[in-house]
Amino acid sequence: RHIPGDLTLLKNAMQPLQERGYLSLDAFCDAVRRLVSNTVLPENGKGLLVALRPVPGMKAEQLIALCKPRRYGDLATLTGQRICLFLSSCRYSDLDTALRSIFRLPHDEIFSNRLVWFEDAQILTEISQMNDAPGAWHDLPLPTLAPVIKQPVSQQPRIHPQPVTLLQNEVESE
Numbered sequence: 302r303h304i305p306g307d308l309t310l311l312k313n314a315m316q317p318l319q320e321r322g323y324l325s326l327d328a329f330c331d332a333v334r335r336l337v338s339n340t341v342l343p344e345n346g347k348g349l350l351v352a353l354r355p356v357p358g359m360k361a362e363q364l365i366a367l368c369k370p371r372r373y374g375d376l377a378t379l380t381g382q383r384i385c386l387f388l389s390s391c392r393y394s395d396l397d398t399a400l401r402s403i404f405r406l407p408h409d410e411i412f413s414n415r416l417v418w419f420e421d422a423q424i425l426t427e428i429s430q431m432n433d434a435p436g437a438w439h440d441l442p443l444p445t446l447a448p449v450i451k452q453p454v455s456q457q458p459r460i461h462p463q464p465v466t467l468l469q470n471e472v473e474s475e
C-alpha cells in the first residue's frame with residue numbers, strides 16, 4: 302500500500318531502535334542520545350536509564366553475561382564498576398518487572414545499588430558525563446547523582462524477635 306512521503310518519515314521515526322543487548326560505551330551513548338532526541342516519541346517517556354552496581358565480590362564484567370535483553374531498544378553497557386541499561390518505553394513503576402525479565406538471577410541479590418533517570422534532560426546529561434569521563438561518572442558520590450529507589454534487603458534494618466509468653470494466666474494457674 303502506498304504511504305505518502307511524510308507519513309513514511311513519521312512511521313520510521315516511531316520504530317523502536319533496531320539494536321538490542323550489549324553495546325560499547327560509545328555506541329550505547331550514541332543510541333540513547335538518538336532515541337531521546339526523537340521528538341515523535343513522548344516527552345520524558347522514552348524509557349529508563351538505569352545504573353546498577355554489583356554487590357561486593359562481583360564484577361560488572363561478570364554480571365553483564367547474565368544480562369539478556371529481549372526487547373528491541375533495551376540496551377546495556379559497562380561504565381567502570383557499573384552496568385548501565387536503557388529500557389525502552391519502560392515505565393518507572395515497571396522497572397522491577399523489566400529487570401526480572403532481563404537478568405537470570407534475582408537482581409536484588411546481584412546488585413547492591415541502583416540509580417534511575419527517566420526525564421529526557423536528565424538522561425542526556427548523564428549520557429554526556431558517561432561518554433566524556435566514564436571513570437569520573439561512576440566515582441561520583443551516590444547521593445548527588447539521583448535518589449536510590451530501593452534499599453537492598455541486605456541493608457535494611459534487621460528486626461530482632463522479642464520473647465513473648467502466650468496465655469500467661471492459664472499457665473500460672475496450673
Ligand code: C2E
Pocket residue numbers: 371372373374402
Ligand atoms: P520486542 O518488543 O522487541 O520484544 C521481543 C520479545 O521480548 C517478545 O517477543 C517477548 O518475548 C519479550 N518481551 C518484550 N517486552 C515484554 C513485556 O513487556 N512483557 C513480556 N512478558 N515480554 C516482553 P514476542 O512476545 O514474540 O513479541 C515480538 C514483538 O511483537 C515484540 O518485539 C514487539 O515488537 C511486538 N509485541 C508483542 N506484544 C506486544 C505488546 O503487547 N505491545 C507492543 N507494543 N508490542 C508487542
Ligand code: C2E
Pocket residue numbers: 371372375388389390391392395396398399402403
Ligand atoms: P508485563 O510483562 O507484566 O510487563 C509490564 C511492563 O513492564 C511493560 O509494560 C513494560 O513497561 C515493562 N517491561 C516488562 N518486560 C520488559 C522488557 O523486557 N523490557 C522493557 N523495556 N520493559 C519491560 P507494557 O509495555 O505496557 O506491557 C504491558 C503488558 O503487555 C506486559 O506485561 C505483557 O503482558 C504484554 N506485553 C508487552 N509487550 C509484550 C511483548 O513484546 N511480548 C509479550 N508476550 N507480551 C508483551
